[in-house]
Amino acid sequence: MSGDISRVTPKASQKNTELLPGPVLPGMANLHSHAFQRAMAGLTEVRGAGEDDFWTWRELMYRFVARLTPEQAGAIATQLYIEMLEHGYTAVAEFHYVHQPDDMLMRHLEAARATGIAITLLPSLYRWSGFGHRPLQPRQKRFSSDVKKILAMLMATRAHVSPEVNLGVAPHSLRAVDPQSLKELVAAVGADAPIHIHAAEQTKEVEECKAALGKRPVEWLLENHRIDARWCLVHATHMNPDETKALAASGGVAGLCPTTEGNLGDGVFPLVDYRAAGGRYGIGGDSHVSRDPAEELRLLEYLQRLSNRKRNLVSSANSTAVGTTLWLEAAAGGAQALGRRMGALAPGMRADLVVLDSGHVDLQERRGDALANALIFSGASGLVRDVMVAGNWVVRDKRHPAAQAAAAAYKEALKTLLA
Secondary structure, three states, rough: OOEOOOOOOOOOOOOOOOOOOOOEEEOEEEEEHHHHHHHHHHOOOOOOOOOOOHHHHHHHHHHHHHOOOHHHHHHHHHHHHHHHHHHHHEEEEEOOOOOOOOHHHHHHHHHHHHHHOOOEEEEEEEOOOOOOOOOOHHHHHHHHHOOOHHHHHHHHHHHHHHHHEEEEEEOOOOOOOOHHHHHHHHHHHHOOEEEEEEEEEEEEEEEEEEEHHHHOOHHHHHHOOOOOOEEEEOOOOOOOOOHHHHHHOOEEEEOOHHHHHHHHOOOOOOOOHHHOOOEEEOOOEEEEOOOOHHHHHHHHHHHHHHHHHOOOOOOOOOOOOOOHHHHHHHHHHHHHHHOOOOOOOOOOOOOOEEEEOOOOOHHHHHHHHHHHHHHOOOOOOOOOEEEEEOOOOEOOOOOOOOHHHHHHHHHHHHHHHOO
């Protein structure tokens, strides 16, 4: 198929080929995006009255999203997707819950096509404001949806499906989706459609879920649904050891968003124990306080070091290098979560390539595993030189061709959005 890697030949002849100007890694999937929140980065870092946490941050988000127009959403998504590409993300899963007006979802598809990033669109089922069928609050009305509406959105978007556009669903969370609606949605979507859900991000959520459903969020999902390779449990931060082992054994993906989880004070995912049990994971930008996969992976490893008071925790039988292990494992897990053939330089995979800048000072005299280690742990920026998505160059010499125009449109959107 056009855009796929047909073969990989070590030490191949340079005849009739394009010689890449630097070392190459497989493209990274960003498995959890709320694109509009890119425009909020840095706006919530002011102490309010009392203690600040996820729930106080959410109040600020409601006020922000109340003003968001489709045009602004499109401009923000375009700017965001270019930033992602320039840092080495080649695909994104857009967990979309701002449904009003109806063309909001299509703005993200248009932004993906304009920038060249592959996208998995995940319209989000959002029925309730909390456990116990609590009605949506007025400020949540733009999120309102039911199973019928989500299926209609999928039907309307299906004509746009291509090798670079995939569709799935995102029941928002167990607090926003009742068990019957979740069952209906899972039964109605295709057998291969990705299913993403927020789970156990906050301790308050865990306690409320136990009170309402008699189980912890991840525990309830595992007992009431066949969690398998098409599922991505986003965050899954607060799991007990039994949940950790069971999620790892399920074949599903844990969607980890270290910079956002750190920004919101969510907690630390038990990655060491999860990996020891064979668990798969990927990374997401979530609120997009970072658009750099290297930064997400660096923080992911450092949080494990702080929690365990040891170094070099994420390595594997294939590589003792932490940077190589993190990049390849997250790329593979993200590819699974997006339902996309990517994440490895192998025949049959999409040709998503991240070419590093061999002339960068932090890559000098590096070979093999030292390259990914430098990308993630040198603390430098600008190590990504060129990016290819499905055989098409979308970033050359560290610049996306639409970057200047997108930045201008983004600035205009913020003038009215933040006025």
